[in-house]
Amino acid sequence: MTMAKPLVAETAVRAEDSDAVITVRGLHKVYGNSTVALDNIDLSFMRGHLTSLLGPSGCGKTTLLKIIAGLLKPTSGEVLVNGKPVRGPGPERAFVFQDFALMPWATVLRNAAFGLEVRGAPKAEREDRARHYINEVGLAGFEDKYPHELSGGMRQRVGLARALAVDADVLLMDEPFSAVDEQTRRKFQEDLIRLREVENKTFILVTHSIEEAVYLSDRIVLLSPRPGRVADIMEPDIDRNVDPDLIRREPAYLDLIDDIWRGLRHYVE
C-alpha cells in the first residue's frame, strides 16, 4: 500500500500512546450469550485527529463508539479517556447522533444549548454559547425555528452545534451524514474540514462510506464483521488545505478508496 502508511514501528505506537486522548484496551462486547459484536479491540485515538471507524454493517462500529461514549458497557476490557477509565458519559466527550436526536418541542436555540442546560449552566450563558456555535455551523437566523421547520442537513447541524457547545475534547459522531441527502452530505463534509481548522478537537467518526472516510480522516480504522475486529489501519496522505473539489480528484484519494474497497469486498460478497 503506497498511499497509506502502515503503522508497524514500535516507536510510533509508543509516541502515539503519550498523545492519545482515548485508549481502548482489550475490548470485548458480547450481546446475549453468543453474538460477539467486538472481539479484542486495541486502539488509540490521537489528540486533534479525525479517525474514522469504517466497515460493513454488523461490524460493531457503532457499538464501539457507544462504548467509548459510555452509553454501553463492554463485556470486558476498558476505555481510557485522558488516562482515566470510562465509567459512563463524561464532559470530555460529546455525541452526534445518526437520527439527530433533537427535541421536536424545543427551538434550535434550546436544542443547541441542551447539553449545557443539563449541566446546569445559567440560561444567559448557555444561550450565548449556543448562539456562537449555531453561527459557526451556519445556522444563524434559525435560532427560533423548530426542528420540523428545518431540512435534514440543517437538523444535523443543530446536533453538531449542541455537541460543540459543551466544549468537549472529543466529538463522537455516529454516521452523522447517513440520514442526509447526497448534496447536503458533500457540503457538510466540506464544512467539517473547515470546522476542524477553527475547533481544535478530536473527532471519531463512524461511517459506512469509504469515500467519506477517505475524504475526511487522518486515520481510518477498518473493522471486519462478526466478530468485529480491527482489520487494518490506514492514514490517508491527503492535503486538505486545497479546494474541496480538488481533493476528490486527487490520485491519492481515489487510489485509497480502491484499496479499501478491495479489502472490504469479500465481507460483503
Place this chain on the structure above:
Amino acid sequence: MPSMHTGTADPGLSEGPLGGALSRFASMPVVWRILSLAIFFTVWEIAGRSNFNWAFPSFSKTLMAFFEMLGDGSLGAAYLRTIEPLGIGLVIALGVGISAGVMMGLRRDVEWLGLPIFITMQAAPMAALIPLVTYVYGIGLTSKVLAVVMLAMPVITINSYKAVRNVPASAVDMCKSFMGTRRQQVFKIILPAASPMMFAGIRLGVAEGFSGVVLAELLITPTGIGDLITFNRSIAQYPHMYAVITSIVVFAVVAVTLLHRLEMTLFRPEKRGT
C-alpha cells in the same frame, strides 16, 4: 426521513385518531365549520318535521326545550349533580392512570405487576361490572365515581405506558451522553416526548368518563343528567329528552376540545401558530 418519532413527521399518528381529527376540524375556516353544523341542523329539522317517528322532535322544538330547561334551572341543577362524580372520577383516573402508566413504562418490575391488570381492564366490558359495583358500594356517589374511573382509567394508563415506551432510545441516549441524571432524562426528555400519545389517551379517557357517568346515572340511580333523560322519556317529553342528550354530547365535545387546546399550549409549542 428517519427523524425522531415523537410527532413532528406525522401529526395524525402521534396524536391518535381523535387528536388528528380535532386539529383538522379546528384548522377549518370558520365559515365551513358553521356551514357543516348548519347543514346538520337543517337535516335534523326536516327529519323532525317529516314525522317519520312520533318520538323524534325537530331541531327547533329541541332547541326551545333546551332554553326552557336552561331558564327554569333544571338543566343547570342536573349538570351540577352529574359533574360531581365525573369530576372526582376523572381526577382519580388521571392521577392514578397517568402515574401507573408512566411507572410501567419506566420500570420493568412495575410493568410486570401492572400491565396484565390494565390490559384486562381495557379489554373487559366495564359497563357489565357496574351492577357488581352497585352490589358492593350501594347506590351512592362512590359507585358513580367508580363507574367513571373504571371506564376512563384503562385507556389513560395503557396510552401513557405505550407513550413512554415509544420514546426514541436515541433521545434518551442523547440526554445521557450530556450526563443528564435519570431525573433529567424523565422530565426533560421522556415525558415531553411521550406527551402527544399520552394526551391522545387522556382525551379518549375523558370521553370514556362521560360515558361512565351517564351509564351510572342510567343504571345505578337516576340523578343529574341521567335522571333528566329518564324522566323526560317516561313522560314522553321527547324534545326535552333530545335536548338533554344533545347538550351532554356537546359538553363532552367541548371538554375534549379544550383538553386538546391545553395540550398544544403546554407541550407542543412547535405546533402553535403553524
